[in-house]
Amino acid sequence: MTTPRRDTYTPDSLLQVAVQVFNERGYDGTSMEHLAKAAGISKSSIYHHVSGKEELLRRAVSRALEGLFGILDEPPAREGRAADRLEYVVRRMVEVLIAELPYVTLLLRVRGNTGTERWALERRREFDHRVAELLKNAAAEGDVRGDVEVRLATRLVFGMINSIVEWYRPDGRTGARREVADAVVQLVLTGLRG
Amino acid sequence: MTTPRRDTYTPDSLLQVAVQVFNERGYDGTSMEHLAKAAGISKSSIYHHVSGKEELLRRAVSRALEGLFGILDEPPAREGRAADRLEYVVRRMVEVLIAELPYVTLLLRVRGNTGTERWALERRREFDHRVAELLKNAAAEGDVRGDVEVRLATRLVFGMINSIVEWYRPDGRTGARREVADAVVQLVLTGLRG
DNA sequence: AGAGTAACCGAACGATCGGTCGGGACAAGG
DNA sequence: CCTTGTCCCGACCGATCGTTCGGTTACTCT
Numbered sequence: 001m002t003t004p005r006r007d008t009y010t011p012d013s014l015l016q017v018a019v020q021v022f023n024e025r026g027y028d029g030t031s032m033e034h035l036a037k038a039a040g041i042s043k044s045s046i047y048h049h050v051s052g053k054e055e056l057l058r059r060a061v062s063r064a065l066e067g068l069f070g071i072l073d074e075p076p077a078r079e080g081r082a083a084d085r086l087e088y089v090v091r092r093m094v095e096v097l098i099a100e101l102p103y104v105t106l107l108l109r110v111r112g113n114t115g116t117e118r119w120a121l122e123r124r125r126e127f128d129h130r131v132a133e134l135l136k137n138a139a140a141e142g143d144v145r146g147d148v149e150v151r152l153a154t155r156l157v158f159g160m161i162n163s164i165v166e167w168y169r170p171d172g173r174t175g176a177r178r179e180v181a182d183a184v185v186q187l188v189l190t191g192l193r194g
Numbered sequence: 195m196t197t198p199r200r201d202t203y204t205p206d207s208l209l210q211v212a213v214q215v216f217n218e219r220g221y222d223g224t225s226m227e228h229l230a231k232a233a234g235i236s237k238s239s240i241y242h243h244v245s246g247k248e249e250l251l252r253r254a255v256s257r258a259l260e261g262l263f264g265i266l267d268e269p270p271a272r273e274g275r276a277a278d279r280l281e282y283v284v285r286r287m288v289e290v291l292i293a294e295l296p297y298v299t300l301l302l303r304v305r306g307n308t309g310t311e312r313w314a315l316e317r318r319r320e321f322d323h324r325v326a327e328l329l330k331n332a333a334a335e336g337d338v339r340g341d342v343e344v345r346l347a348t349r350l351v352f353g354m355i356n357s358i359v360e361w362y363r364p365d366g367r368t369g370a371r372r373e374v375a376d377a378v379v380q381l382v383l384t385g386l387r388g
Numbered sequence: 389a390g391a392g393t394a395a396c397c398g399a400a401c402g403a404t405c406g407g408t409c410g411g412g413a414c415a416a417g418g
Numbered sequence: 419c420c421t422t423g424t425c426c427c428g429a430c431c432g433a434t435c436g437t438t439c440g441g442t443t444a445c446t447c448t
Contacts, residue, residue, distance in 0.1 A: 008425065026305045028222035032406060045409080045426045053406065098269030109303075129328045148377045156381055157358020162348050176303045183342045187350055201396065226436060238438080239396045247436065389448100396443075405434065412427075418420085 007102070014039060014049050018056045019102045027057060027106070028113070056117050057106070061120040064107040067096040069128050083143035086134045087189055090161065092129075094181040097164050105165040123171045128158060135192075157188050205253070208233060208243050213249045213296045221251060221300070222307070248310050251300070255314040258301040259291040262321050277337035280328045281383055282356065287325075288375040291358050300358040322352060329386075338386045351382050 017039045021030050032053060036043040050056055071077055076088040097104050109125065111115040132154040144153075150179045161184060168180065211233045215224050226247060230237040244250055258361065265271055270282040291298050301318065304311045326348040332338045338347075355378060 024305070025307055026220065026222050027305050028220050031404075033404085040427090042427050043406090044428080047407070048425060053259065111218070111223060113223050148380060149373075152374065152377050153381070154380060155361045156354050156357065159360065161356040162215060163350065163353020163357060166353065174292055179343075183346050184350060186342060186388065187347070187385035188381070190388035192382035194380070194384035194388065225434075228436085235395085236397050237436090238398075241437070242395060389428105391448080392423105392446085394445080397441085398425105399439090401438070403435075405432105407433105408431070409429085410427105413425085415422105415424085417422085 005057050008040070009039065011049050014046065014103075015056055015059050018107055019024075019060045022057070022060070023102055023105050023109075026109070027034060028105070028111075052109045057110075060103050061107045061110065062121075064100055064103040064122070065123050065127070066193050067104070067147060068093070069123075071096060072127075074136055081143065082134055082137035082141050083189075086131075086138050087133060087185060089134060090188060091181045093161050093184055094164065097161065097179065098168060098170075098177045100166065101144045101165060101170070106164055108162050128154070131158070136182070145194060148192070153192060157192075160184065160188060203233065203235065203243050205243050208240065209250055209253050210296075213254045213300055216251070216254070217296055217299050220303070234373070236378075248308060251304075251308075252310045254297050255301045255304065255310070255317075258294055258297040259314070259317050259321070261294045261298070262287070263317075266289060266321075266324055275337065276335050277327055279381075280325075280332050280377060283325060283328060284351070284382060284384035285379055287355050287377045288378050289371060290357065291355065292362060292364075292371045294375065295359060295362065302356050302359055309381075322348070325352070332386075339388055342386070347386060351386075352384060354378060 018030075018035050021034055021038045032043045032046060034069050035046060035053075035056075039046070045182070050059075071092045072091055074088075077085050077092070079085070091167065107120060110120045112118045112121050132151070135144065135154050136159070139150050141145065144150075164184075166179065171175075210225075215228055215232045219228060226237045226240060229247075229250075230242060233240070246251075249381055260345050265283055265286045268282075268286070271286070273279070301314060302313045304313050304318075306315050326345065329338065329348050329351070330344050333340070333344050338344075358374065358378075364370075
């Protein structure tokens with residue numbers, strides 16, 4: 001029998017360390033030696049838990065993508081006026097971004113050098129497209145100003161939301177997440193409705 | 195005498211090629227072999243024009259920073275109501291971002307692994323701080339809504355503007371730059387004034 | 389034509405890259 | 419006790435990294 005032992009790494013707990021280093025140095029700028037040092041084990045020991053560097057990246061971006069796509073399956077994102085669904089999705093995106101901060105950060109920085117990275121970019125584009133349709137529908141229903149092109153507005157809104165990973169750092173304050181989400185919704189939606 | 199010859203690389207024309215590759219593969223993900231292949235010369239020839247990989251990075255981010263800091267020296271950024279100065283700076287930031295797109299793109303992706311990168315990050319923070327003060331003054335003069343914290347708003351606005359480098363690609367249309375600048379100003383400033 | 393030099397090249401440098409290998413320490417189950 | 423499997427290690431692999439070096443080509447100027 002294999003009773004799980006304590007004080008030892010699992011693929012997930014190792015991933016937690018790896019993602020942090022990836023975000024500090026960049027994926028390409030991080031060597032397995034860097035990971036080993038940060039994890040406190042030898043380089044070769046890492047390969048006991050995961051198949052290699054790219055699997056760590058794949059696990060990380062998968063987790064981020066699951067969080068984001070999960071939003072679109074939630075009922076408030078599927079029912080009601082498009083403008084209301086859009087507001088819900090924007091708010092939830094901020095929440096997921098913050099809840100899964102290091103993983104989403106890594107996802108938003110992939111460049112496309114490997115197969116895994118290109119797959120991540122493709123899934124991201126898919127998600128962006130789904131949200132863009134929401135905004136398009138809101139415009140068609142007359143809840144969004146007509147003088148700003150929808151594609152342009154989508155990109156700017158995504159830019160604002162995604163930029164959160166560049167500066168948000170968790171603190172003790174409860175409600176900090178809600179405060180950020182409120183600010184984004186205010187800025188984006190009053191700007192769009194204006 | 196040394197008359198400059200045609201059809202040969204200068205440090206600047208080589209930089210142009212290098213920055214494009216850096217933006218496609220990431221700085222750390224780009225080898226000197228990649229640069230040599232893209233430039234159509236051998237790896238060792240690159241060292242005839244520049245001292246090494248890091249000088250290319252330094253030249254690129256310097257050019258981007260000069261463009262951005264130049265905005266703050268322009269008269270409309272220095273005189274008048276803070277809200278008007280802010281609008282001017284936001285609009286010019288978009289214009290400079292687009293005019294110097296590849297260089298600013300590289301600047302915004304710097305991670306801080308080398309001395310040059312840390313210097314670039316520091317200058318960026320300095321610029322952000324200057325613009326943040328503009329927004330703070332606009333709030334003090336009553337031209338910006340009070341229910342969104344200034345630091346938070348600054349970051350979101352920067353996020354929206356900086357995200358342009360992630361999707362804007364030059365096309366033939368004249369006025370495309372102005373269109374983007376208008377959209378950003380509309381979204382940001384009506385959102386802030388709302 | 390000859391001198392000088394800018395531009396370039398292939399080969400090789402030591403260092404580091406991601407990854408492999410054989411084996412040791414240790415705990416659990418018989 | 420001994421086996422079994424987890425977890426980890428140092429040593430090492432071929433490949434690639436950024437950079438250096440000696441030398442060749444080709445153009446400019448006198």
